[in-house]
Amino acid sequence: MRVLGIETSCDETAVAVICEQQGLLAHHLYSQTAMHDEYGGVVPELASRDHIRKLGPLIRRVMHAAQLSLNDDIDAVAYTAGPGLMGALMVGSGVGRSLAWALDKPAVAVHHMEAHLLAPLLEDTAPGYPYVALLVSGGHTLLVEVKAVAHYTLLGESIDDAVGEAFDKVAQMLGLGYPGGPRIQELARQGSPDRFVFPRPMADRPGLDFSFSGLKTHALNTLRGLASVDHQARADVARAFEDAAVDTLRIKSMRAVERTGVQTLVVAGGVGANQKLRRQLTRELAKLDVTVIFPSPEYCTDNAAMVAQLGLLRLQSGAREPLQIRVQPRWSLEDI
Ligand code: KG4
Ligand code: ZN
Numbered sequence: 001m002r003v004l005g006i007e008t009s010c011d012e013t014a015v016a017v018i019c020e021q022q023g024l025l026a027h028h029l030y031s032q033t034a035m036h037d038e039y040g041g042v043v044p045e046l047a048s049r050d051h052i053r054k055l056g057p058l059i060r061r062v063m064h065a066a067q068l069s070l071n072d073d074i075d076a077v078a079y080t081a082g083p084g085l086m087g088a089l090m091v092g093s094g095v096g097r098s099l100a101w102a103l104d105k106p107a108v109a110v111h112h113m114e115a116h117l118l119a120p121l122l123e124d125t126a127p128g129y130p131y132v133a134l135l136v137s138g139g140h141t142l143l144v145e146v147k148a149v150a151h152y153t154l155l156g157e158s159i160d161d162a163v164g165e166a167f168d169k170v171a172q173m174l175g176l177g178y179p180g181g182p183r184i185q186e187l188a189r190q191g192s193p194d195r196f197v198f199p200r201p202m203a204d205r206p207g208l209d210f211s212f213s214g215l216k217t218h219a220l221n222t223l224r225g226l227a228s229v230d231h232q233a234r235a236d237v238a239r240a241f242e243d244a245a246v247d248t249l250r251i252k253s254m255r256a257v258e259r260t261g262v263q264t265l266v267v268a269g270g271v272g273a274n275q276k277l278r279r280q281l282t283r284e285l286a287k288l289d290v291t292v293i294f295p296s297p298e299y300c301t302d303n304a305a306m307v308a309q310l311g312l313l314r315l316q317s318g319a320r321e322p323l324q325i326r327v328q329p330r331w332s333l334e335d336i
Helices: 033-037 044-065 086-103 112-122 163-173 180-188 213-224 231-260 275-286 305-316
Strands: 002-007 012-019 023-031 076-082 107-111 131-136 141-148 151-157 264-268 291-293
Touching: 002 023, 002 044, 002 086, 002 305, 012 044, 012 305, 023 044, 023 305, 033 044, 044 086, 076 086, 076 112, 076 305, 086 107, 107 112, 107 305, 112 131, 112 141, 112 264, 112 305, 131 231, 141 231, 151 231, 163 180, 163 213, 163 231, 180 231, 180 275, 213 231, 231 264, 231 275, 264 275, 275 291
Parallel strands: 002 076, 076 107, 131 264, 264 291
Antiparallel strands: 002 012, 012 023, 131 141, 141 151
16 A cells, blocks of 8 residues: 655645555655744744645655656555644645545545654664653644554643744744754854753653743843843853753653653654754663664654655554545644
């Protein structure tokens, strides 16, 4: 069976084809980050319009790369139905569901975060179950225990801003543009670790939930309190913010693996590209004999390979989508 996967939940248009026997055959994406840069974040209407422009050509490009024909070689279509931006999701779901109908093949609507959770299975060295996944992106901050496909326990999540969103907003305050994460990481290298020390939100509470909105406000108040905001001051604020955000993610991740007793932590989502987070988690979790796995960047951030893979798994277990075009912008992992 060969499955075409479509992802348009936020600011990446992505398409992939996966084969039951041969694995991933081709995948490509088009990122809109440059388009959203001048606004300091994703503009939903612009995102939707660009998905409309890019999705058709991208499907043709992926089919060409895999040397396959839509009519003859595709057995099913999988697409992200949520969570995400309403308009953006409607493009992928509308095209995906309609294409499956036109080809007279089954369709399957998948959950974007579930696709992220299972993305490490795309790697040659896939983790064994159970594992804890730390999912850190522009829209989500979750700790989830993955016991098997479709067996997830939500351990903790952000009660306000996602950590990537906090990186992006602080970057905007510092005049760095979008996406903020990599730019804060760069600037923080020149910052002092001692000039400002930001709080580690909720670290002193026993649970596994996160909160990043206070940290963002702390950065804003620190900047407002400065007589002059020169390059060094901005670097020092970037450093204090990055240290606090990374420390908080590490503290909660360690608590989650201790509580569940798993041997593996998987880090997924765009913030997982952060070098300091990678170093700290690897070093500190080694002390607990826990292996930390970072999927390669192409599977860590938004992509369609993970959507096609989850679609295939769902189809194998008999899932079929009715004819309606389903879009679910808010969709809890626990409601799958
Ligand atoms: O998973 P992703 O590509 O897209 C979704 O949000 O679904 O994640 C994007 C987020 C953005 O907020 C971006 O600022 C953040 O990941 N990010 C980083 C780094 N690279 C990307 N945050 C911190 N450090 C980085 N190096
Ligand atoms: Zn994502």
